[in-house]
Amino acid sequence: MRSLREGMNLEAVLAEFSASRYSRYPWFDADGEQVLGILHTKDLLVAMARGRDLEDLRPLLRPPTVLTLETPIPSRLEQFRTGTTHLALCVEEEGRILGCFILQDLLEVVVGEIEDEHRHVVRDAPIRGQDGSLLVAGSTSIFRLERQLGQDLSAPDHVNSVGGLILYQLQCLPEEGETLEVDGHLLTVQRMAGHRIQAVTVRPVGDAGTGAS
Template identity: 35%
Template structure:
């Protein structure tokens, strides 16, 4: 087939495809999937991502509170700088000294530049540098938030639950990734789940598991069938089972046919677990 005749066939096929009139968003998505014969796959993926935003609540896109890298309003400059360097983020939520789940402002890393000059004589006061945070509920639609951030020229919003406590954080990049796919920069890990489950070097047939490992990923990697009600991570599954946090350090919890030993935890969350299949019951 010559290039000209092939092009003509594509145009005729595209016209027939466009003759179908979608009545719902789902119809339009199916129509887009069928258009892969005529359009570049990346183009179809982006269009599908745009159509999916209205159906995607913010809670499904945000970074949950335990994973948020933040500062506190009583932090000094020398306490803040190591956090900036290690995380390489450009914006940070600043939490209240009284309510550790209450965001009082947002700090832009660039606003600290004048305080680290060799001849700097300006006294440091974190409160004078804070920007007004944007708050959104967990149930907000991602497309509405994208429009809000664009209108307010803001790159980050604080997600709050029904009681007003901080549930997580969402950025403009998070929303754009829902449309164009993962945006990797020089600070991103190649695979964020690559090291969340590794063989335990000290215990045979056991694995070291990060508490924030998604349940679905755990099931897929270790051929498990764990389920949780209202929780997404292995650590959340243990908390759902026990209702405890710091008291669990060193304890072993059985869930289905698995044993989880808590290796590390703080006052707010679990950190590291050892997982192994529970020994089969011996019937005498």
């Protein structure tokens, strides 16, 4: 999770903006334990344009939205609708931060991947490997994957894409290389693009050379 923390000066913050190019960042205390707020790049750029003193960036922070894994999707959408930022932190019962997600991530669980106007990704059709595995885009529809596999998958009605199914099953953002089992198949996240699942391999459980752990 890309974030900022207490003690970072304006130059360091702008360097992080340039490197990761997200629009919202959690701002932690100096120890990295407590989230003080969310810094939106737009708020900082407006302050810079107005010539404000930016020695201390804390006045620019927006209150964080904090949700648990158990928070239902409709409740999450409502909190985004009424909140001050479209980035939410996901915490476990003990309060430990598991990660963060944005409104677009949540919508993609429901409707499938939404194209970013700043991202140009060529989406190929599912590719069948010599070992029988399938390489699919995270935006591939569940229906299309089911046709490739020749079987139905246990996906809720509101989940339409492979990436959405993985997020629904894990209830958190995966890391590259993470594997889960769905209806006798291993789904392995091959590539992430920010908060989005970009490429996934699918293979039957028990196939030689799965590399599953």
